[in-house]
Amino acid sequence: MPELPEVETTVKGLSVILNQKIYNVKIHTSKLRFKIPNNIINILRNSKIANLRRIAKYIIIDLDINYSLVIHLGMSGRLKTVSSNYKRIKHDHFILYFFNKKKLIYNDPRKFGFIDIVKTKDLQKQKYIMGLGIDALSPNLTAEMIFNKISKSEVPIKQILLNQKLIAGIGNIYASEILFDAKISPLILGKKLEISRIMKLIKSTRKILKKAIQFGGSSIRDYRSTDGTLGNFQSNFKVYNKEGKKIGNDRVKKIVQYGRSTFYCPKLQNNN
DNA sequence: CACTCTCCCTGAAAGC
DNA sequence: TGCTTTCAGGGAGAGT
16 A cells, blocks of 8 residues: 555656656546546646655655646555556546656546645645645654654554654554564553654664665555566565464464554563 | 544455 | 455544
């Protein structure tokens, strides 16, 4: 599922459309999580891709006309760049056609993602961007910063990691992996975490997310080819989806917190 | 305000 | 084997 590493990997792979000019736009399904704005076609046509970046789990495609295309992959969204002989498949909802014959395709079976077009200068004013906390990979992220925000929190740390208003970019899969790496119980409440363990948590966050990026993301199909090759970090999951797996003399346990599955080792992560 | 729960959707996997 | 049910996950919005 697309979390920070998958989005980062996707953005890097989009470099093939950098500086390319759009000659047409087709919306096959406008009803995603939100409706794709009607004016998007007119704005995008004849514009050029000027810059590619990531904000949390949002893909930002800046155009040369002071507008930015915003794409969120939701849970099942994919972006792929294909050549002119590509035949549209099921759930290809949105297509950009470039003058160099390439196409950019947004495919999303569950339609939980969304596509928006905004003036670049207004990007930070969008409600979905405005509330975001510091990026999980920001070098400016410090333990003190987090401590100040969670030192009174009665919410378990697993849920805190998923709160995009505090730290942006971590999703359900990496939350379990990060807590396992930091040897911190997912059940421990925010207010119980002292600075030293928050430091460890931040260290593990950087380690796990960076490693996942190196491996090309965990579970997204490789947009650079059409062969459906999987990103290969999945095989690096230590606990996610590994219920019952033996680790030392412990076994991975699955619990449900706030309706989300959590995987952890009760003995190795037992600091409640 | 802070927090929890439900829902959006489809396909894979489990259950029968 | 094949049909039916359950589950997965990000985040907005409703509810507490």
